[in-house]
Amino acid sequence: MKKLLLFAFLTGFSLNAQLLSGDRTYTKADTLRGSLRKERNFDVRKYRLNITVNPTEKFIFGSNSIDFVPQENLTTIQIDLFDNMKVDSIINNGKKLVYKREFNAVFIDGNFQKDTKSNIVFYYSGNPIVAKRAPWDGGFVFKKDNNGNDWIATACQGTGASLWWPNKDHQSDEPEEGMSVKVAVPNGLMNVSNGRFKGKKDLGNGYTRWDWEVINPINNYDVALNIGDYVHFGETYKGLDLDYYVLRYNLEKAKVQFEEVKPMMDCFQEKFGEYPFKEDSFKLVETPHLGMEHQSAVAYGNQYKKGYLGSDLSGSGVGLKWDFIIIHETGHEWFGNSITASDIADMWIHESFTSYSENVYTECRWGYEAGQKYVNGTGKMVQNDIPIIGDYGVNSEGSGDMYYKGALMLNTIRHIVDNDEKWWKILRSYSEHFKHQIVTTKDVVTYFEKESGLRLKPVFDQYLRYADIPILEFQQNGKNLLYRWKADVDNFDMPVDIIQEGKEVRLKPSKSWKKLKRTGLNDLKVKRSEFFIKVKYLGASPRGIKGKA
Structure with missing residues (x-):
C-alpha cells in the first residue's frame, strides 16, 4: 500500500491494497490506464494464460490468448503490459500484428469488426517487478520457505495485473467466460491459481505445468500465482468445496486454524447470500505475504494467529477472537470480487463493505454488543483526510478511510434504517442483486434508497465525497x-x-x-x-x- 493511514505507519498495520492516490498530478500514463478510450471499446470474453516461471532468474515467459468482442469497428486496440516487460509477438489468425508502446499500454493494429469475436495471442517475457513489501506494493514475491524451497506469489491490486501479464487492465471488464491459468514451475514445486485444478503435466525439461480453470468472471488483479512446496487438504461443507494449500510443515497448524472457515461461511452466506464462486470452489492458499482477496484462491499469510498478526485492530479485545485475514479477505469474495467497482475511484464499494463484514462476523459469533464494540473501536484509525471517492478516469483511489470510515458509515445507515430485519434483508438482496456485476457509486446508492425507502444519498455523499464527517x-x-x-x-x-x-x-x-x-x-x-x-x-x-x- 503506497498511501497508508498514519496509524498504519505507527503500528505496521495496513489493509492489503496498494492505494495509489492522494494529492497528485495526473499524467498521460494515468489516463491511459484509468480511462475507457476508444481503443478499449471491446468486451473481453476469455483469457488463456500459459506461462513458465524461472525462480532462479526471477523470469517469466509465455503467452495470453485473449478472446474479445469489439463494441464498434476498431483498427487499434489497447492491451496493457508494463513497459519493463518485453513484447515478443502478437498473433491474430496466424499473422503477426503491428504494435507500438506508450508507457504501460500496447496499441495493436488490426481489423476488428463490431460484434464479431476476435482473438489475439500475446507472447511476452521478462523480469516482472519484485515487490518490496507485498501486499502494500505490487509485484512478485520471491522467497524461500523454512526448508529452503522456493516460495513465490503475486500481489498486484492497485499497481495493476499488467505488471506481470498482458490484459485489458481496467476494473470495468471481466472475462465473462472465465479464464484458464497454466503455469510451469520447477519439478518438486506446485503452482496454485484460481478456480479448479484441472491436472498437471511433466514437460520433460525439469518443469511441471499446473493447470487451473476459472468458470466465473474474474477481476484482473485477482488472478494469482502461488508457487511452493504445498500440500492440500479440504472437505465439502454444506455443499461447498473447501480446499486448502499450505506449506508442508504447517499442515497440522492449518487444520486447526482453518476450522474458522466453516462458521464464517455460515455467517456470510446467511447475511450476504450464497458463496458467489461455488463452481470454482473456495480456497485458502498460504502465501509469503500477509494476504489478498484473490478470487477463489484467497491468499493467507497471517501466521496462524488470531487478530491481525496477533494484534487487535479495534483495541477492544474483540478482534483477537478471530483470524483477521481469513475473515476480511473472504469478505471480499462478495464485495470486490463478485460486486466490482467499475472505476478504481469507487474502491469503497470493495473495502467499506468488506471492512463491515468483519463487524458482521463478530456479531454473528458473539452478539450485537461485541460487533458494535469492534466497529466503533476501529474508528481510531479514521483520518478524515481526503474524500473516500477518488478521481475518475485516471486510476486514482481515494482515502484509506474507505475501510473503517466506510464501515462506520454502513453501521450508521443500519441505525438510520432502525429495523434490523429490514437491514439484513437489504444487505443480502444487495449482494444477490449485483452478483457478478460491475457497479458504480450511483448504482449502490440508488439501490439502498429504493430498498430502504429512505433518502440516503445525502448520507452517502457526506461520508464518501467529503473529508469531514457531520x-x-x-x-x-x-x-x-x-x-x-x-x-x-x-x-x-x-x-x-x-x-x-x-x-x-x-x-x-x-x-x-x-x-x-x-x-x-x-x-x-x-x-x-x-x-x-x-x-x-x-x-x-x-x-x-x-x-x-
Missing part, C-alpha cells in the same frame, strides 16, 4: 435547546438518536436550527456508538453532556 451542534438559547447539522452536503438531514431523561429520542436535524422539546443538556447522550458523527456544544459545555467533539 457535526451535530447543540446550543442553549434561554430555556430552549437548539440543534442542527454542520455538514458539507446541501440539505443534509440525517436522523440521529439521543438518550434524554432516560428515554431514546429520534432527532431529525437539518442545517437550520431546530428546537428540542425537552430542555437541558445535563442528562443528554448522543448515541455515537450507532452514528459515526461528531458532537459539538456551542457555548459553555454543561457538566453532563456526552460525546462532545
